[in-house]
Amino acid sequence: MFFSGFALQDEASFFLPYLKTGSYNVAGFSYGATKAFEAVQSTPSRIDLLQLFSPAFFQEADERYIRIQLRGYQKNAEAYEEMFMQNIFKPHVQQKVTKAKHTLEDLQRLLKYRWSPDTLQALCDRGVKIEVYLGSEDQITDVQAAYAFFKPYATVTLIKGANHFLLGA
Numbered sequence: 001m002f003f004s005g006f007a008l009q010d011e012a013s014f015f016l017p018y019l020k021t022g023s024y025n026v027a028g029f030s031y032g033a034t035k036a037f038e039a040v041q042s043t044p045s046r047i048d049l050l051q052l053f054s055p056a057f058f059q060e061a062d063e064r065y066i067r068i069q070l071r072g073y074q075k076n077a078e079a080y081e082e083m084f085m086q087n088i089f090k091p092h093v094q095q096k097v098t099k100a101k102h103t104l105e106d107l108q109r110l111l112k113y114r115w116s117p118d119t120l121q122a123l124c125d126r127g128v129k130i131e132v133y134l135g136s137e138d139q140i141t142d143v144q145a146a147y148a149f150f151k152p153y154a155t156v157t158l159i160k161g162a163n164h165f166l167l168g169a
Helices: 031-042 063-075 077-089 104-112 117-125 143-150
Strands: 025-029 049-053 129-135 155-159
Touching (some): 025 031, 031 117, 117 129
């Protein structure tokens, strides 16, 4: 099962070099990584692998940054989406993606999401292997903070030269 990022759908093909498919594997990209994480934590079913591709990580973002993002979206959602699409591919060439409907509430959840160390540890204790993939040139999240945060619970792969979509390495 794959969970898509904010304002996106059907982008799993971007992650084929890393994506491990299987009946007991769950994956997500960016905002979709938070959804994948929540799905795994809430299911009593067997899950062997949770893959988080450029997980949305704004735990270090201050309230001012979040307010600016939300105001920009409220002022002009279409312009906000276009800038977002450009930024997820920076510093490399923007690729064609399939867009999905999104709301202000989706963006609020994305920006205010807080990963739980206790839940990550509980998944590890349950036998779920966690893999996190980060691009060193990601213009969306704080890569170093995300790396440090996930390292105690996951195998974290930092891809040199890659953007939020893990492209360009």
